Each structure stands twice: as C-alpha cells, then as structure tokens.
Amino acid sequence: MKSQSKIxxxxxxxxxxxxxxxxxxxxxxxxxxxxxxxxAKGGDKSSAAAGGEIKCGxxxxxxxxGASSQDNAVQQWVADxxxxxxxxTVNYKPVGSGAGIEEFLNGQTAFAGSDSALEPExxxxxxxxxxxxxxxxxxxxxxxxAIAYHLEGVDELVLDAETLANxxxxxxxxxxxxxxxxxxxxxxxxxxxxxxxxxxxxxxxTENFTAYLNTVVKDAWPDEADKKWPIEGGQAATGxxxxxxxxxxxxxxxxxxxxxxxxxxxxxxxxxxxxxxEPVEATVENASQAIAVGKRVGQAPDMALExxxxxxxxxxxxxxxxxxxxxxxxxxxxxSLDAVKSFxxxxxxxxxxxxxxxxxxxxxxxxxxxxxxxxxDTLS
Amino acid sequence: xxxxxxxxxxxxxxxxxxxxxxxxxGSRRGDKVFSGLSKGSGITLLLIMAAIAAFLAYRASIxxxxxxxxxxxxxxxxxxxIPPKFGIAVLAFGTVVSSVxxxxxxxxxxxxxxxxxxxxxxxxxxxxxxYVIDLLAAVPSIVYGLWGALFLVPHLxxxxxxxxxYLGWTVVLSFDGTAPRSLMTAGILLAVMILPIITNVSRExxxxxxxxxxxxxxxxxxxxxxxxxxxxxxxxxxxxxSASMLGLGRALGETMAxxxxxSPSALLxxxxxxxxxxxxxxxxxxxxxxxxxxxxxxxxxxxxxxxVITLLVNGAARLIIARRKEYSGANA
Numbered sequence: 001m002k003s004q005s006k007i008x009x010x011x012x013x014x015x016x017x018x019x020x021x022x023x024x025x026x027x028x029x030x031x032x033x034x035x036x037x038x039x040a041k042g043g044d045k046s047s048a049a050a051g052g053e054i055k056c057g058x059x060x061x062x063x064x065x066g067a068s069s070q071d072n073a074v075q076q077w078v079a080d081x082x083x084x085x086x087x088x089t090v091n092y093k094p095v096g097s098g099a100g101i102e103e104f105l106n107g108q109t110a111f112a113g114s115d116s117a118l119e120p121e122x123x124x125x126x127x128x129x130x131x132x133x134x135x136x137x138x139x140x141x142x143x144x145x146a147i148a149y150h151l152e153g154v155d156e157l158v159l160d161a162e163t164l165a166n167x168x169x170x171x172x173x174x175x176x177x178x179x180x181x182x183x184x185x186x187x188x189x190x191x192x193x194x195x196x197x198x199x200x201x202x203x204x205x206t207e208n209f210t211a212y213l214n215t216v217v218k219d220a221w222p223d224e225a226d227k228k229w230p231i232e233g234g235q236a237a238t239g240x241x242x243x244x245x246x247x248x249x250x251x252x253x254x255x256x257x258x259x260x261x262x263x264x265x266x267x268x269x270x271x272x273x274x275x276x277x278e279p280v281e282a283t284v285e286n287a288s289q290a291i292a293v294g295k296r297v298g299q300a301p302d303m304a305l306e307x308x309x310x311x312x313x314x315x316x317x318x319x320x321x322x323x324x325x326x327x328x329x330x331x332x333x334x335x336s337l338d339a340v341k342s343f344x345x346x347x348x349x350x351x352x353x354x355x356x357x358x359x360x361x362x363x364x365x366x367x368x369x370x371x372x373x374x375x376x377d378t379l380s
Numbered sequence: 381x382x383x384x385x386x387x388x389x390x391x392x393x394x395x396x397x398x399x400x401x402x403x404x405x406g407s408r409r410g411d412k413v414f415s416g417l418s419k420g421s422g423i424t425l426l427l428i429m430a431a432i433a434a435f436l437a438y439r440a441s442i443x444x445x446x447x448x449x450x451x452x453x454x455x456x457x458x459x460x461x462i463p464p465k466f467g468i469a470v471l472a473f474g475t476v477v478s479s480v481x482x483x484x485x486x487x488x489x490x491x492x493x494x495x496x497x498x499x500x501x502x503x504x505x506x507x508x509x510x511y512v513i514d515l516l517a518a519v520p521s522i523v524y525g526l527w528g529a530l531f532l533v534p535h536l537x538x539x540x541x542x543x544x545x546y547l548g549w550t551v552v553l554s555f556d557g558t559a560p561r562s563l564m565t566a567g568i569l570l571a572v573m574i575l576p577i578i579t580n581v582s583r584e585x586x587x588x589x590x591x592x593x594x595x596x597x598x599x600x601x602x603x604x605x606x607x608x609x610x611x612x613x614x615x616x617x618x619x620x621x622s623a624s625m626l627g628l629g630r631a632l633g634e635t636m637a638x639x640x641x642x643s644p645s646a647l648l649x650x651x652x653x654x655x656x657x658x659x660x661x662x663x664x665x666x667x668x669x670x671x672x673x674x675x676x677x678x679x680x681x682x683x684x685x686x687x688v689i690t691l692l693v694n695g696a697a698r699l700i701i702a703r704r705k706e707y708s709g710a711n712a
Contacts, residue, residue: 066524068618070590094665096670098460098670098672099670102672132386193558195555195558200643200644200645200666201669201670202460202667227460228458228461232645232646232647233645233655234645234655235643236643236645236655237643237656238639238666245529246559246561249530249559250534311614360663
C-alpha cells in the first residue's frame with residue numbers, strides 16, 4: 001500500500017513537473033511576444049519625440065494588406081503613427097503581394113503593399129476602383145537580401161554573381177572549389193559539401209534573387225525571375241525564418257534571406273564582388289545606395305523603379321528588395337482619403353524612414369523620399 | 381464509414397420491455413424519442429460527410445477545368461502560374477511513403493509496448509509507462525515539428541550514413557550526406573506521433589483477452605510467450621488492425637510536423653533518405669498563404685484526393701476486420 005501511494009505521489013510530482021514545465025514554456029513564448037510589443041512600445045516613445053512630424057488626418061479604420069516582406073516595417077510605422085493619432089486604427093494584413101493587390105483592386109482596402117509594381121493589366125483594372133484615376137506605385141521600403149552561409153572557420157567570404165549562380169544551380173559542389181578559392185585567397189576553405197537552401201513557398205525574396213542572377217549572369221542562370229524557385233531538388237524550407245534556421249543548423253549551408261533574419265540568427269553574410277572597387281557588404285546603407293542608382297520607370301505620379309542589378313557603383317548592394325505602397329492617384333474613397341494621406345506622409349517622412357532602420361530595412365534615398373511625400377500630398 | 385441507420389432502426393423489443401410498456405405508455409414514447417434521436421444523429425453524420433465531399437468536389441472541379449498539366453501524373457505544383465500546371469504525383473507518393481514508413485516503425489513497437497504493459501511489466505511500472513505514452517498523444521504536432529527540425533534532423537545524419545554504408549546498394553537507402561530532411565525523416569517523426577494511439581487501443585484490446593483462455597493455456601504448460609501467441613495475439617488481431625488504421629489516419633493527414641521537417645521539392649525519387657518530396661497536407665499548409673483564389677481551389681482538389689485515399693484505407697481496414705471477426709473472438 002505504502003509503496004503504491006508513494007508511486008502515486010511520484011507520478012503526481014512528475015506530472016506536476018511536466019505540466020509546470022509546459023506552463024512555463026507557454027509563459028516563455030508569451031514573454032517573447034510581450035518583448036516584441038515592448039519593442040514596438042519603445043518605438044512609440046521614440047516617435048513621440050518625433051511626434052511633431054506626424055500630421056494626423058481622418059478617423060476610423062484604415063484597411064490595408066499585402067506583402068509580408070514589409071510587414072515588420074509597417075508594424076513599426078503603425079505603432080509610431082497610432083501613438084500620435086489615436087483616432088485612426090491602421091490594420092495591415094500581411095497576406096502576400098498577390099492577394100494584397102487583389103484585395104485593393106476589389107476595393108476592399110485603401111492601399112496595398114507589394115513586392116512588385118502593378119502589371120499593365122492590373123493598372124487597367126485599377127481604373128474601375130479609382131474613379132477618374134488609376135493605381136500608382138509608391139516605393140516606400142527597401143531592404144537588402146543577404147546571402148547568408150554557415151561554414152565552420154570561415155567568417156568572411158566574397159562571392160561574385162557567377163559563382164553564386166553556380167553554387168545555387170549545383171555546378172559548384174565543394175566549398176574549396178577553385179572558383180571560390182580564387183575570390184577568397186586568404187580564407188582557409190574546408191572540404192565541406194555546399195548545401196544551398198531555397199524558399200519552398202512562393203516569395204518576393206526568391207523573385208528578387210533570381211532576377212539578380214538572371215540579369216547579371218544569364219549563361220549560368222537562364223531561368224527567368226520567378227516567385228517560385230525554378231530548380232528542382234536541393235534543400236528547401238518555408239519562410240525566411242525557416243530558411244535561416246536551416247542554414248544555422250547545417251555546416252556548409254548557404255541561402256538568401258532578408259538581412260534581419262541573418263542578423264537574428266547570427267549568420268555570416270557574403271560580400272558581393274560586383275566589380276566595384278571593394279566587395280559590397282549587405283547592409284541597409286548599401287541597399288539605400290542601390291535604390292538611389294535605380295532607374296525610375298513609372299511616369300509621374302507613378303514612381304515604379306527598376307533596380308540596376310548589374311551596378312558597379314561603389315557601396316551599392318545590388319540584391320535589394322524595394323516594396324511599394326499602391327494607392328489611387330485620384331478617386332480614393334472619401335472616407336479613408338485623409339487617413340491614407342496622413343499615414344503615407346508619415347511613412348515617407350524622414351522620421352518614418354529612420355524608424356524602420358532598426359528593424360532591418362533600408363531607408364529610401366532622401367530625394368526619392370521627398371518626391372514620394374510630394375506625390376502622397378497630391379492624392380485625391 | 382458509418383453504419384447505415386437501418387441497422388439500429390427497429391431492434392426487436394425484448395419481452396420484458398413489452399410487458400413494461402403495456403403498463404405505462406411513457407416508456408414507448410421514450411423509445412420513439414430515443415430512436416428518432418439516434419436516427420437523426422446518424423443521418424446528420426451522413427449529411428456532413430456528403431456536404432464535405434460536395435464542397436471539395438465543386439471547388440476542385442473549378443481548378444481541374446483549367447489545369448494545363450495532368451492532375452494525376454504532373455510532378456510540379458504551379459497552380460499560381462499562368463497557365464496553371466499542377467499534379468499530385470509527388471504528393472501522393474510522398475503521403476503514402478511517409479505513412480508506410482511510419483506504420484512499419486510504429487506498429488511493431490506499439491504492439492510490443494502494449495504487450496509489455498499488459499503481460500510483462502510489474503504493476504508499478506505498467507501504469508507510469510501507459511501514462512507517459514498517453515502524454516505523447518497530448519503533445520501538439522507543431523511541437524513535434526520543432527523537435528523534429530531542430531533535434532531529430534541533425535541527429536539522424538549518423539544513422540543514415542550507417543544505413544548508406546551497409547544498405548546503400550538498395551538505392552532506396554542511399555544517402556549523400558546532405559541535411560536529411562526527407563520522407564524517411566518525416567516517417568520516423570510520424571511514427572513517434574502515432575505511437576500512442578496504436579499502443580493505447582492495442583493495450584485495451586490485449587487486456588480484454590479472456591482470462592480463462594490464458595489460464596487454460598498456462599495449465600497446459602505453455603510458456604508466457606506461447607500464451608501470448610496462442611491467445612492474446614489472435615484475440616487482439618482485429619483490434620490491433622483497427623488501432624493501426626486510426627494511426628494511419630493521423631499519419632496521412634499530419635500537416636505541421638511534416639511541413640516543418642520536410643524539404644519539399646517536385647521530385648519523385650525512390651531514395652527516401654534524400655531531401656525532397658512532399659505530402660498533400662504539407663503542400664496545402666505551405667502553399668495556401670501565397671495562393672490566389674484559383675490556387676486555393678487547386679489545393680482543395682488535392683485535398684479531395686487525400687479524402688478519397690483516407691476513405692479507401694478505412695474501407696480496406698473494415699474489410700480485413702470483417703473477414704477476421706469470426707476467429708478473433710472479439711465479439712464473444
């Protein structure tokens with residue numbers, strides 16, 4: 001009897017320990033999200049200091065949706081903006097660029113966030129929802145797509161577009177390959193197998209990276225830019241978070257991801273040999289520089305950009321993602337117009353652009369930001 | 381899947397009930413209400429199943445009408461491209477292979493644990509073991525997924541290299557040393573996940589073995605293993621099959637754990653230790669977010685196939701059980 005009740009106590013103690021561990025771990029995850037909130041609140045405070053720049057307008061709910069790549073930036077802006085303008089509730093759903101444009105064209109949202117500019121047929125369709133006007137692209141957020149790798153004993157690595165293409169298409173299989181060694185004469189390259197990792201879901205990041213390879217080295221990378229990874233086989237993972245954790249745990253792995261994911265996983269990033277005087281590192285400053293040398297292809301007031309992937313400009317990191325906010329130039333809905341103008345005016349302002357640097361995004365070059373702000377002012 | 385309601389419609393009233401209902405009118409009304417309720421529940425279930433099937437079939441037909449590829453034999457899943465081109469070959473293969481791997485690993489272990497708990501373990505050990513197995517079922521699948529991706533995958537490399545060294549010539553078990561995020565890994569993870577359900581049901585069934593039979597076998601001088609072989613296993617066979625089918629159902633439909641562990645690609649390969657492949661549920665989870673209306677309809681079409689596969693598996697299991705019923709004594 002006694003021993004039995006002892007066992008009961010023991011199992012009870014075991015269950016207690018286990019369940020408390022579960023509860024604690026649940027708390028842990030709560031804490032994480034809390035700290036995220038705290039960060040946002042920290043942003044609030046800093047923006048309260050810069051609160052003078054936020055001109056409130058309109059009231060009620062401002063609905064928007066689109067690219068998940070700019071979600072962290074938009075959340076930062078929303079936190080800043082909300083602190084200054086409690087009358088407006090901004091609600092941005094990161095549903096993906098395609099779905100965001102679709103919702104905008106159906107008139108469900110006031111503006112859309114997108115990794116790519118509107119296609120001609122989408123512009124045509126936008127004339128229905130923008131009475132008397134059409135949808136325009138406003139570049140708002142930039143960010144470098146870093147090539148992050150995990151290779152024991154190698155902290156610095158320089159690659160050029162051709163080597164990169166051959167690494168990702170499987171031509172180069174070992175880290176001590178001659179092509180890599182030639183670019184890195186000082187590095188001690190081990191005899192490790194290269195394991196390139198790509199996104200398994202469709203993604204603007206993939207589109208950007210494949211666009212870069214296809215533009216700069218067509219011979220090594222004949223596949224056109226696509227949201228879906230064009231090559232079969234190899235390692236794949238879902239989302240930037242999945243890709244980065246995959247690289248972190250596999251020696252010899254290499255992949256592409258937004259810089260914030262590489263930083264949060266403490267991964268080394270590749271410096272690109274673009275033909276500039278020095279190999280270019282993936283930083284927000286270098287991404288801003290690449291946006292600055294980009295070509296404007298949209299006709300005013302549209303500001304669609306075409307990045308020069310083949311740029312040899314010093315300090316311009318060419319694999320850079322520009323995401324747009326898409327709104328009507330004329331014929332915005334009256335009930336949301338003021339709120340849209342006031343929110344986008346803040347995001348294009350200097351305070352707004354600086355606010356997203358901490359979360360891993362590149363600010364627009366100052367004159368471009370000024371022009372975006374001017375365009376926002378003319379929305380009607 | 382469901383027994384036709386006619387079976388339970390009019391059970392012959394036992395004589396005692398007839399006598400009682402003669403005395404009081406109320407109990408006959410009670411019978412009617414109860415019969416109506418159970419008939420209603422049965423029909424509701426059929427209606428729900430029919431509604432699910434109709435919804436899947438309708439949405440699937442929209443996508444299938446515009447598919448440029450062959451739905452059954454195309455490897456890639458490009459439902460969002462223009463023109464859309466998608467097929468389930470890789471997904472069906474991956475779903476079946478990972479589930480089969482899971483069953484091959486899990487069923488013997490589960491039966492072993494169930495026998496250990498019911499016939500070998502000392503009392504003080506049996507209860508805690510049964511309890512821990514129960515707890516395994518309570519772990520959310522995403523937690524299994526994280527454990528699989530962060531712990532299981534890196535630790536399987538050694539095992540796979542060993543398999544490759546001795547069994548690599550079979551092609552099926554060859555391995556080249558890349559991160560093993562493969563159908564085999566998914567199968568191993570699924571095996572852990574379906575272990576509790578198979579173990580529990582098997583344990584319940586083994587515990588029901590008629591004591592008289594066991595004692596009779598012992599009295600004839602049988603060893604404990606012979607007792608198990610002669611009485612427990614034949615008695616429990618149909619129960620174990622049902623339990624395995626329950627487990628298989630979970631393995632076929634498991635989503636998040638597989639999506640976290642697998643490195644999906646549109647390759648159909650017999651080398652199940654190599655990264656690649658995909659399953660229905662994993663593909664739906666991974667592709668749903670970035671899909672438009674059409675892409676979602678295509679995913680629903682793939683869901684319909686999973687639905688049909690599950691129905692077939694269940695039907696097959698029922699057939700097997702029905703054929704063995706007379707030997708098992710489960711109805712005794």
